[in-house]
Amino acid sequence: MKIAIISVSNKGQELALDLKEKLDADSTIIKTDLYHKNVKKYFQILFYEYDAIIAIMASGILIRSIAPLIESKVSDPAVLNIDDNGNFVISTLSGHLGGANKLTQKVAGLLDATPVITTSTDVNNRLGIDVIAKDLYLSIDKPEEILFFNKAILEGEEISFTINSDKNFEYLFEYLNNVTLEIDVSINYSSNVREDEIHVQLGEHNLILKERKIVVGIGCRRGKECIKIHEGLIKSINDLNVHKSRINMLASAEIKKDEQGILELSEKLDIPVNFVDLDKLKMFESNDVQKSEFVKSKFGIYGVCEPSALITAGFDSKLIYKKTSYDGVTIAIAVSE
Template identity: 80%
Template sequence: MKVAIISVSNKGHELALKLKEKLDNDSTIIKCDLYHKNVKKYLKIAFFEYDAVIAIMASGILIRSIAPFLESKVTDPAILNVDDNGNFVISTLSGHLGGANALTNKVADLIDAVPVITTSTDVNKKLGIDVLAKDLYLSIDNTKEILYFNKAILEGKKITFLLNPDGNYNYLRNYLSENTLEMDVSIECLSEINTDEIHVCVNEHNIVLKEKKVVVGIGCRRGKECRKIFEGMKKSIEDLNIDISRINMLSSVEIKKDEEGILELSEKLDIPVNFVELDKLKLFTSNDIQKSEFVKSKFGIYGVCEPSALITAGFDSKLVYKKTSYDGVTISVAVSK
């Protein structure tokens, strides 16, 4: 998640500096930039260029400033509102699909504030269908149905998940067993369903959830054993709350194609690995990747795990876990659009 923090007062700016320091240490925060004063100018930039905006200011200033840009819960960024004293963190916009509710809880915990969340499913301790899609990196074919489904969940109606019997949906089953709360859920198998899709039904209404490609990028020192690579990967996906069965592919650079630790890991997990050509990595550019001069001096590229994950995930993919080091292993995670 790319985050912009915008403050107005000097006191708010001090809070922004402290918050940025904490968020910079979070591997799920790809970058965090600070903006101070000139709210209308910077909010317009942040609204369209970041995944989330943390506005440390009065709610009236925030609401009037973002009002002209509001479009849809599907495309609007997460907006959080924080008071100058850091007493409250309010999830203001895009609580579910945009991730504002989850970020609100994270920020509130970091600055010891009270999180304020008002979405009906959350306050009634129910799981929204859009929350499920967000958490499991699934796209929703008909977002207009979200409201109907979440209302049905609140009313206690039975929600049926239709799955292909040949697909690996352990991640969904595990997620539902841990998060359904009081939802009335049933799971049925239907061979007509594509293996990368999940059909969700209630009464005559239907939503199709489609898997985005989740790719784990791996960089490692020569001869790093499988166990050590897996330990780093496991820690990363735990940070993201991703079940290992949700990983679609591993990736690294072609000079690692004979790296026994990576090959063994791919075989043990039954997850294919893509070794990206060196020339593709040399040509690849992104403002979101971390550049290593050491890797550049040795291989002519600025990095391995981040760019290889993004290339493997496909055009317009995004990092959801930035390069993080684990004892000679670097891990990142990218997700397709």
């Protein structure tokens, strides 16, 4: 998640600096940028450049600033509102699909503040369809149906999920078993459903949840054992609350194509691995990728795990876990749009 923190007062600016330092230590936060004053000017940029905006200011200023920019719950960024004293963190916009509710809980924990969340499913302890999609990195083909399904869930109606029996949906079953919010779901199987889809139905209403591609990028020292690479991968996906059965591919650079630890891991997890051509890595550009001069001096590329993950995930993919080191192993995770 790429986050912009914007403040208007000196006290708010001090809080922003403190919050940035804490967020930057989190591997699931790709970058955090600070902005101060010039609210009207900055919001017109931030709204389209960041996944989330944390506004440390009066709610009136925030609401008037974002009102002309709001378009859709599918595309709008998460927006949080914090008072200058850091007492309350309010999920203001895109609570579910944008991730504002989850980020509110995270930020409130970091600041020892009170989280304020007002979405109906959350306050009634119900699991919304859009929450499932966000948590499991699934796209929704008909966002206009979200309201209908969430209303039905609030009223205690049973929702039907249909999946392909040939696909490992352990991640879905574990999620539904462990989630603390309530939802009444029946699971059906059909060979007519694509393996990367979950069909949701109630009466004549239906929508399709489709897996966005999750790719784990791997870099490692020569000869690193499979068990060590596996440990780094598990730590990373645990940070994201992603089940290993939800991973679609592994990725690394072609210079690692004979690395036994990576090949063994691919076989062990039964997940294919893509070794990206050096030429593609050399041409790849992204402001979100961390650059290593050491890797550049040895292989002519600035990095392995982040660009490999992004290239393999496809055009317009984004990092959801930045390059993190685990005793000679580097892991980054990207997801397709």
